[in-house]
Amino acid sequence: MARLQIVPLLEIVPESHHTSTFRFRADFGGAAGQFVMVWIPRHDELPMALSYLGPVKGITVHAYGDATKALLAFRPGDRIGVRGPYGNTFRLEGEKVLAVAGGTGMASVIAAIEAFAQQGAEVTTAMGARTAEELLFVDRASASGEVHVATDDGTRGFHGFVPALAERLLQKHKFDQILTCGPERMMKLVVDMAHAQRIPVQASLERYMKCGIGICDACAFDDKLVCVDGPVFTSAQLASSRDFGGYRRTKDGRRVPL
């Protein structure tokens, strides 16, 4: 069993006014797409994608709830708990890859973008944020391939939502694999485009989790679990899903619209 490890934070890198990256050493592996359960002592334990793999791992956290806001006040040397890595990985299949990320979704796909580039695939990234200041990992993605940016307010790049930007790229270029992570309605648009053009697609989903290890049923998605059967789901699973883009489970297990 993957034991909880209590680790000091080595470095905290502000990425925008509400998002920071926290680096730590942990005695476990990790591949692109996998996540860890992060214990913010006295507050909560939450699933978070590994935005950096390797011995010094990283999580990139948007402070939108009480626990994540509390984490933003942590300083290097402060300790958090981590256990994992959990879940499946992005499959690194494809020569011409389009990664489409919205907001903090970039934290989930950046490791995959780098892994694809490392094995020689041509990776194009379309990333979106509300405003230029909130864009994540532009430099890292640029080092791995072409980057196209969309902002809701037009402060940088394409003025509009990232699926519209992705649609333009799909019209101009041929891709043989699409990755996506971000708000689920955004991903739904991207996945629908992928289906229409018959391009294999992988989407990394987010659900409320308790155990992270496939037993509590909190992250039920259709008859699958996001924590062990995901978080990355592929074309066929997404196409036949009754939940994708439409429903989630509340903390008490009720199935409600997203």
Add this chain to the structure above:
Amino acid sequence: MVDLRTEIAGVRLRNPTMLASGFLDETGGSLLRVFRAGAGAVVTKSIGPEPREGYANPTVVQLDTGLLNAVGLPNPGIEEFTHEVKEALTGNAVIIGSVYGKDAAEYAQVASRMEDAGVAAIEMNLSCPHAKGLGTEIAQSEEAVKEFTRAVKDAVDLPVFPKLSPNVSDIASFAVAAEKGGADGIVAINTVKAMAIAPELRMPILANRYGGLSGPAIRPIGVRAVFDIYDKVDIPVIGVGGVDSGMAALEYLMAGASAVQIGTALVDQGLGVFERVTKEMNSVLEDIGFKAVSEAVGVAHG
């Protein structure tokens, strides 16, 4: 080939393994998936009258020999949950509905709605060791166990299986009380009250501080409890606690259990655990000269 079929208070099972309550059992899709993976029956998450979110995280601590949890009885409430039961029934799953409440009337009310939804039996969660006011105190009073069991029996026409806590000095006397209340079978044991601390942070890990320990660490406690209960009651016993192999299941059967429940082993073995345990029981029983699992029940009593 050993005859693996078993029957508990009229509930027929294709094999003696069941999904334990609290694991992959909050949604119809998951219940059905576990049944299709080979469980003889599936026990639902413990359901109460109203939706409940459970405790804040961390709710689970993985240990070398087991799992510590204080999930805190999250559930969508019985009205919503009847849809999940119905979904699982579309695949003909044998479902045992686990119920809890704050008093006997609530247990009875939820059990009755479970019956309407189509479950095959009721399991009463009388012993969640970490949810205040919901089962914990009941589990400490033989009189309350009897009274609550009677209330549920009066409310339904289904077999009723109270699930007992090991966190008492003499579990067999609670089984006797449940039998007097009309129980059709006994489920033993629930988790053992426990705690884990993170020394670097100087605090308990679970948000609830206390939790329930499950997995191989508690198997000898469960086997002993089933052995004691089998001596004292005439109703069937369902053994639970650390079953992760056919050998472990046979310990429970020979102690007196007619069936076993499996939960924590899902973490390491996944859904294949039900088939694996069943196959291993089959081959071991064949080796040592049994023709049916029913012949092995209680043989350790000599």
